[in-house]
Amino acid sequence: MKKFYNSADLCTTIMRSEYTNSDNSFFYNTFVPIAANNNEEAIQSIKHIKFEIKKISDEDMKKNNLNILAPSLLNSQLYVTKLMNVQTSEQLIINFLEYDFTSFSNYFSFFLNFGFLSIVSPVKSSDIAMFRALSITTLNELLALAYKYYEKDKNNLISYQEEYKKIINFIFNLDNDKNLNDLSPHNLLFLYEILHEPESSIFKYRVNINITENMLQIYDLLSINPDYVKATRKDTKTLIKQLKELSNNNTIKLEYGKIYKFSSVFELFYLHLLFLVSNNSNYIKKCKCCGKYFYTNKVNVTYCDRIENEKNGQTCKDIGADIVALREKKKDYLVNLKASIASKKAMDVKRHPDIPEYKENYKNWKPLALEYLKKYKNGALDAKTFEKWLKYTSNEKIKSKLKTIDEFKDL
Numbered sequence: 001m002k003k004f005y006n007s008a009d010l011c012t013t014i015m016r017s018e019y020t021n022s023d024n025s026f027f028y029n030t031f032v033p034i035a036a037n038n039n040e041e042a043i044q045s046i047k048h049i050k051f052e053i054k055k056i057s058d059e060d061m062k063k064n065n066l067n068i069l070a071p072s073l074l075n076s077q078l079y080v081t082k083l084m085n086v087q088t089s090e091q092l093i094i095n096f097l098e099y100d101f102t103s104f105s106n107y108f109s110f111f112l113n114f115g116f117l118s119i120v121s122p123v124k125s126s127d128i129a130m131f132r133a134l135s136i137t138t139l140n141e142l143l144a145l146a147y148k149y150y151e152k153d154k155n156n157l158i159s160y161q162e163e164y165k166k167i168i169n170f171i172f173n174l175d176n177d178k179n180l181n182d183l184s185p186h187n188l189l190f191l192y193e194i195l196h197e198p199e200s201s202i203f204k205y206r207v208n209i210n211i212t213e214n215m216l217q218i219y220d221l222l223s224i225n226p227d228y229v230k231a232t233r234k235d236t237k238t239l240i241k242q243l244k245e246l247s248n249n250n251t252i253k254l255e256y257g258k259i260y261k262f263s264s265v266f267e268l269f270y271l272h273l274l275f276l277v278s279n280n281s282n283y284i285k286k287c288k289c290c291g292k293y294f295y296t297n298k299v300n301v302t303y304c305d306r307i308e309n310e311k312n313g314q315t316c317k318d319i320g321a322d323i324v325a326l327r328e329k330k331k332d333y334l335v336n337l338k339a340s341i342a343s344k345k346a347m348d349v350k351r352h353p354d355i356p357e358y359k360e361n362y363k364n365w366k367p368l369a370l371e372y373l374k375k376y377k378n379g380a381l382d383a384k385t386f387e388k389w390l391k392y393t394s395n396e397k398i399k400s401k402l403k404t405i406d407e408f409k410d411l
Contacts, residue, residue: 029115029133031142034077046112049073049139054105061104061147066140074140080115080133092272094284094293096265097164101157104150110157111146117265120153120160156201160266163202167192168293171277172284185277205266289320291379330383331376334390338373341394342366364402365393372405385409 033049036042055068066074100106111118116131123131130137130145137145171188173180180188197203260271276282281297287304294304303320307313345362352358372389375381388408 028117029080029082029131031078031112031115031137032081034079034136050105050109050112053108053143056105058104061143061150064144066143074138074143076139077136078139078142079136080131082133091295093164093168093269093276094295096269097161097168097293099157099161101154101161104147107150107154107157108143108146111149114265117263117268119149120156120264120266121149123149160201163200164269165293167202167273168284169286174286184280185283186280189273189277202266202270205264205270287316287320289316289323327383334376334383334386335373337387337390338369341390342369344394361402368402368404369393381405 031046032042033045036045052069052073056066060066060068096110099110101110116123127145129135130141167189169175170180170192171185173183173188183191193200193203262268262271276284283296283299283301284293285296285301285304286293287302287306289303289308290306292304292306294306303316305315305317308316308319308323345358345365348358349362369390372381372386376383376386385405385408389403389405392403392408
């Protein structure tokens with residue numbers, strides 16, 4: 001595991017009031033295009049970079065074949081700066097669950113967002129300088145750096161994702177285990193830790209979180225950036241004027257709170273998981289329409305607000321019930337189709353005891369059909385591919401080698 005770095009320009013800081021359940025403000029190093037003149041330009045430039053990087057395959061990165069990207073983009077410069085980000089606990093965790101770490105282009109988006117914090121494995125001392133505040137690098141150099149750690153961290157990131165999904169499913173009882181119905185998310189997280197801590201990769205990150213207590217100046221429920229105060233300290237008149245404006249608007253308060261420091265995004269996620277379950281009116285659900293996780297403060301909500309139909313802008317909440325009904329109808333059809341084929345193959349074995357190929361065919365087909373049916377019911381296999389395979393197996397010659405489901409994907 002990456003060691004804890006105590007350097008102020010590498011660590012992330014969260015400031016949180018003890019008296020409010022507000023969003024958390026955290027300061028962290030991130031990459032910003034040097035040509036951007038303001039925040040809006042920086043955001044648009046980063047979006048453009050992420051869009052262009054999708055053109056690169058993992059094989060291209062492995063061979064350092066980046067010719068598909070414009071030289072002006074590859075040679076464009078980015079610098080590291082410490083930004084304040086405001087996200088709720090559930091937003092941070094849900095966003096992490098949606099990354100596809102099997103693809104470098106998706107990993108690079110994660111890397112751009114969190115920089116030094118995104119790396120799981122030990123960071124080489126020669127690479128540290130590229131993550132420090134105000135350091136400047138080209139996109140080409142940044143891609144090479146990211147790919148080096150992607151190869152090292154890919155499997156760990158996928159593993160962490162799967163474990164967070166298990167934790168979320170457990171502490172919000174998304175599998176509807178009746179034994180857990182009367183326990184709060186806070187109690188269920190405690191239970192999960194007891195049951196899984198020895199083999200868990202997640203809970204080890206809590207040991208590196210550095211906590212200090214302080215009186216915090218809260219502006220709009222967010223702590224004032226200490227760097228801002230330091231920069232304006234010499235300009236007393238301006239500082240007094242701004243403080244008076246804040247005081248007149250009743251948006252500045254003095255509150256007791258904690259400051260958290262850490263050097264890994266997974267320490268950040270673990271802390272936010274604790275923040276999330278500390279409020280028993282917050283829930284993470286899994287949308288029955290799109291299958292993605294979403295946040296709600298209502299316990300009985302089933303569908304999220306993501307756009308499901310791009311043409312007319314309809315959300316899962318708008319059309320989810322109809323889509324699920326159609327899926328259930330299709331599911332019943334495929335379950336019946338599989339059962340029908342099984343009966344036919346069993347009958348062929350009974351009718352033709354003198355032809356061993358029938359028995360061999362049924363013997364090979366049965367475990368595959370059960371495996372694929374289970375994957376289909378769990379959402380790991382789409383209906384179209386499963387239906388193609390079933391129809392193929394009902395008609396294939398008994399002497400031919402049985403094809404696997406992989407040969408029917410994307411056909």
